[in-house]
Amino acid sequence: MHTSGPVLFFDSGLGGLTVLREARYLLPYEEFLYVADDAAFPIGRWQEAELIRRILDLFDELIRDHRPKAVVIACNTAFTLAGEALRQAHPDVAFVGTVPAIKPAAERTSSGLISVLATPGTVRRTYTKSLIESFASRCHVRLVGSDRLAELAEKHLRGEAVSDDALLAEISDCFLEQDGRRTDIVVLACTHYPFLANRFRKIAPWPVDWLDPAEAIARQLVRVLGEGASKARPDHPVDRAVFTSSPDDPALVRLLAGFGLVLN
Missing domain, CATH: 3.40.50.1860 (Rossmann fold)
Structure with a gap:
């Protein structure tokens, strides 16, 4: 060093x-x-x-x-x-x-339903799947790949208009209801996404913990x-x-x- x-x-x-x-x-x-x-x-x-x-x-x-x-x-x-x-x-x-914060999400979830919001590349990566197998095998983990969110985050940060509808289209698949349980944690598996976390909280169908790894x-x-x-x-x-x-x-x-x- x-x-x-x-x-x-x-x-x-x-x-x-x-x-x-x-x-x-x-x-x-x-x-x-x-x-x-x-x-x-x-x-x-x-x-x-x-x-x-x-x-x-x-x-x-x-x-x-x-x-x-x-x-x-x-x-x-x-x-x-x-x-x-x-x-x-x-x-x-x-x-x-x-790396996606799958281990802390698995430790923190109450419902056992976790979503990982990421770029398509991170979703595809064997590395991501091995993290799930190692640390979240008892949870239901949904991988949600977004083509557009990183670009929308850059626009938002630069002060350009980004509509709620555009954001909701990218995050809606994160929300799952199953046997009376609901997704309670969404892992923000791209460092761009925390810039949008406050927007996500306003438009989410129900409250979840948005996990920022920073x-x-x-x-x-x-x-x-x-x-x-x-x-x-x-x-x-x-x-x-x-x-x-x-x-x-x-x-x-x-x-x-x-x-x-x-x-x-």
């Missing part, structure tokens, strides 16, 4: 900001670098082999250029697909991954850094954001500023 570099957060778009926000509470003295592969967004539509190659090539460059002290893959699709390959390619780098990911980052966590930040380095499409977008600059980031 490099001791002087930034903590690097990676996502395909803006979703990983939910994780960075939690990490900043717990690690106020760290330098953060946010990298969004927005040129590839939405990555759930890529062929798996092509996406793995793209992520590995991009990280060869990122790790060479920035020498991060740790890397947070703040994206279920990227981590469940390429996490193991990244660790093999960079054995000296500490990676913190993002805090758990941030706590794991704290554990990984351990004694290497920065105790002071005397020189106040600027936290930066890099987007692979090199956008020239004043609205994005303002949005990132709200998260304490300067767009490079």
Whole structure:
């Protein structure tokens, strides 16, 4: 682990900001670098082999250029697909991954009916099914793949209009009634989705626990850094954001500023 570099957060778009926000509470003295592969967004539509190659090539460059002290893959699709390959390619780098929060959902459910709201790629992934077999075999777990929610979350975050009807069409399959029981937990298995959680609560047919993994990911980052966590930040380095499409977008600059980031 490099001791002087930034903590690097990676996502395909803006979703990983939910994780960075939690990490900043717990690690106020760290330098953060946010990298969004927005040129590839939405990555759930890529062929798996092509996406793995793209992520590995991009990280060869990122790790060479920035020498991060740790890397947070703040994206279920990227981590469940390429996490193991990244660790093999960079054995000296500490990676913190993002996986659907199926284990805590299984521990918390009262009805035994859980839904996992995710991108189609995460729903398809063997990794996701093995989590269900390992931690939720006594529950009824419904996998709900949404083609559009990550894009709708980006629009919402950028201040564009997103209708309740559009959101309800994407989440309605999460709600199941069976033998007098109802779904009581929905796992938000994409880091974009927590940006819409308050909207989901308003339009849901009944109250459920919307499980956001961001805090758990941030706590794991704290554990990984351990004694290497920065105790002071005397020189106040600027936290930066890099987007692979090199956008020239004043609205994005303002949005990132709200998260304490300067767009490079």
